[in-house]
Amino acid sequence: MGAAPIEIEGVNHFFGEGALKRQILFDVSAEIRAGEIVIVTGPSGGGKTTLLTLIGALRHVQDGQVRVLGEDLHGASARVVGRVRKGIGYIFQAHNLLTALTAVQNVQMALYLHSDLSRTEIRRRAVEMLEAVGLGPHMDKLPKQMSGGQKQRVAIARALAGRPRIILADEPTASLDKQSGRDAVTLMHDLAKQQGVTVLLVTHDNRILDVADRIIHLEDGRLSSFTAAVAASTQHMMDMLAQHTRKGELAGHVHGLSVEQFAELLREATAECEQFLRVARKRKNQQRETKRTVSRSFRRGSTKRFTQNRGAL
Ligand SMILES: Nc1ncnc2c1ncn2[C@@H]1O[C@H](COP(=O)(O)OP(=O)(O)OP(=O)(O)O)[C@@H](O)[C@H]1O
Ligand SMILES: [Mg+2]
Numbered sequence: 001m002g003a004a005p006i007e008i009e010g011v012n013h014f015f016g017e018g019a020l021k022r023q024i025l026f027d028v029s030a031e032i033r034a035g036e037i038v039i040v041t042g043p044s045g046g047g048k049t050t051l052l053t054l055i056g057a058l059r060h061v062q063d064g065q066v067r068v069l070g071e072d073l074h075g076a077s078a079r080v081v082g083r084v085r086k087g088i089g090y091i092f093q094a095h096n097l098l099t100a101l102t103a104v105q106n107v108q109m110a111l112y113l114h115s116d117l118s119r120t121e122i123r124r125r126a127v128e129m130l131e132a133v134g135l136g137p138h139m140d141k142l143p144k145q146m147s148g149g150q151k152q153r154v155a156i157a158r159a160l161a162g163r164p165r166i167i168l169a170d171e172p173t174a175s176l177d178k179q180s181g182r183d184a185v186t187l188m189h190d191l192a193k194q195q196g197v198t199v200l201l202v203t204h205d206n207r208i209l210d211v212a213d214r215i216i217h218l219e220d221g222r223l224s225s226f227t228a229a230v231a232a233s234t235q236h237m238m239d240m241l242a243q244h245t246r247k248g249e250l251a252g253h254v255h256g257l258s259v260e261q262f263a264e265l266l267r268e269a270t271a272e273c274e275q276f277l278r279v280a281r282k283r284k285n286q287q288r289e290t291k292r293t294v295s296r297s298f299r300r301g302s303t304k305r306f307t308q309n310r311g312a313l
Helices: 048-055 078-086 103-111 119-132 148-161 178-195 206-211 226-247 249-255 259-300
Strands: 006-015 022-032 037-041 063-068 088-091 166-170 198-202 214-219 222-225
Touching: 006 048, 022 048, 022 222, 037 048, 037 178, 037 206, 048 063, 048 166, 048 198, 078 088, 088 148, 103 119, 103 148, 119 148, 148 166, 148 178, 166 178, 178 198, 178 206, 206 259
Parallel strands: 037 198, 037 214, 088 166, 166 198
Antiparallel strands: 006 022, 006 063, 214 222
16 A cells, blocks of 8 residues: 655755754665564664654754655744644653652543543543553653653653654664563554554664664664675774784683673673574564464454553552
């Protein structure tokens, strides 16, 4: 059917004026399809948040094409921008909860944007979403009475309650422990696969890379595939190792390690390799898995299922 929910082509972006003007994004192009989960990785300052805010209609497009939910955002009117924003659930690291409102009121606030919903329906949906993220018993608490992870879950519930077609998440697991981080991304994964929601997620957290259908890498404002990025950094590492070996420093370094330090070095290297293997395997099975999951979810077809498996805090 229709076009991909996110299509960007030849996007350049600049910050600053005059002599201080600096290019941040260089000719960035990408297409993200419905139900696809794409993770954006890359070093700090590479332009990930800038790209996310352009796609989220939170920043003016300066150069290039950004089409989101069928709307062209370059030079878009306030009405178009508003329409696009309504279709997006935002999850940012600083959760921006309103401090005077309880968890359930924070989620309800987001739903008032959808003026077609009755107050009863808004309340019902807010409660359902908070239960889905395991916050049923905490929904009447104020943000200051909740932990960082709980606040992050409220932000996730708020983003999902409006039943967005796109979720934009900037480091959503940054303030979460391992299990809560895993729960949060599983929730987004289930939504993507059951309801065709498109997820674009920025992360530095290697532990969640395996939920992605595709990983893209943004470095110095330029986009590359994850494989290309891994190949480049592996090449760099091999060059360094080759130089070290020539000088005999690598052997010297290893000899100088205690048994514990050597074991730790091996553990780290093994964990990294396992992670890359998981991602590689995942990419291989990706198309088959997606097809199977989508047809399964059509048979089951409900929001309810992802309320299971959510561990309460
Ligand atoms: N409003 C702004 N004005 C000027 N420069 C900015 C602005 N926002 C970001 N930058 C600069 O643009 C570059 C990209 O920033 P961005 O926040 O997109 O990076 P990032 O990849 O999200 O980094 P991180 O992983 O640290 O969050 C950085 O050099 C940053 O200093
Ligand atoms: Mg950022």
